[in-house]
Amino acid sequence: MILEGKNITKQYKTESGNGTLTVLDDTSISIEKGSISTVIGVSGSGKSTLLHILGGLDKPNTGTVLWKNDSIYDMNRESLASFRNNKLGFVFQFHHLLPEFTALENIMMPALIRGKTPEKAGQRANYLLEEFGIPDRAEHRPTQLSGGEQQRVAMARALMNSPDLILADEPTGNLDEDNTSVILDYLFNLREIEEVSILLITHEKEIANRSDTIYQLSKGKLEIL
Numbered sequence: 001m002i003l004e005g006k007n008i009t010k011q012y013k014t015e016s017g018n019g020t021l022t023v024l025d026d027t028s029i030s031i032e033k034g035s036i037s038t039v040i041g042v043s044g045s046g047k048s049t050l051l052h053i054l055g056g057l058d059k060p061n062t063g064t065v066l067w068k069n070d071s072i073y074d075m076n077r078e079s080l081a082s083f084r085n086n087k088l089g090f091v092f093q094f095h096h097l098l099p100e101f102t103a104l105e106n107i108m109m110p111a112l113i114r115g116k117t118p119e120k121a122g123q124r125a126n127y128l129l130e131e132f133g134i135p136d137r138a139e140h141r142p143t144q145l146s147g148g149e150q151q152r153v154a155m156a157r158a159l160m161n162s163p164d165l166i167l168a169d170e171p172t173g174n175l176d177e178d179n180t181s182v183i184l185d186y187l188f189n190l191r192e193i194e195e196v197s198i199l200l201i202t203h204e205k206e207i208a209n210r211s212d213t214i215y216q217l218s219k220g221k222l223e224i225l
């Protein structure tokens, strides 16, 4: 097991400020090394909230998130930031690529932040562009790439530091079916080569069916399907 969310509860204040909305209700999840897991659930069921908590982007009200048995919320700010940059790779529905940088530079960024030389970072970024089938797009800026290409760059960037776990929130949510299949093929192939675990949020049954474990989130609880 690499990541474990234990007895997680998350509540938000309702808009009026008087009540509370319980989004996650004393629920738990375990991510095995090398596995692909998906979380499905209706809109507003708390999938993104769960992903943010597991990735150390948001804190639960109660419960813990353990990374190889260490609680990530006991880490100081610096350790938590370095944990996120070195061990995790995030992919969101809207890729958040930096518009003023090329595809290659966007992919290199997490490695440069980590202190890798531009040569080393460039080598791996070029390898990842190749693996995602877009080596000829290295010098393009995000606006010069199609939606599917942008999402491949975002995935390559998430893999840059050879993370142990990719956390992906609707990574193909804004793409058509063909593009979705192709991009998942690339990601799942690379998972085997790089031995990375993947936790994906999705609305699409077909994607869920390609995973090892499907979690359904409903009324604050996760259930394995």
Ligand SMILES: Nc1ncnc2c1ncn2[C@@H]1O[C@H](COP(=O)(O)OP(=O)(O)OP(=O)(O)O)[C@@H](O)[C@H]1O
Pocket (backbone or CB within 6 Å): 012, 013, 021, 023, 041, 042, 043, 044, 045, 046, 047, 048, 049, 050
């Ligand atoms: N910062 C916040 N403050 C108050 N309420 C919030 C906040 N963030 C999320 N919520 C509420 O918590 C619930 C769960 O939101 P969340 O984004 O986790 O759902 P989701 O399952 O990812 O939805 P979708 O599939 O539509 O993206 C929603 O009702 C949302 O309005």
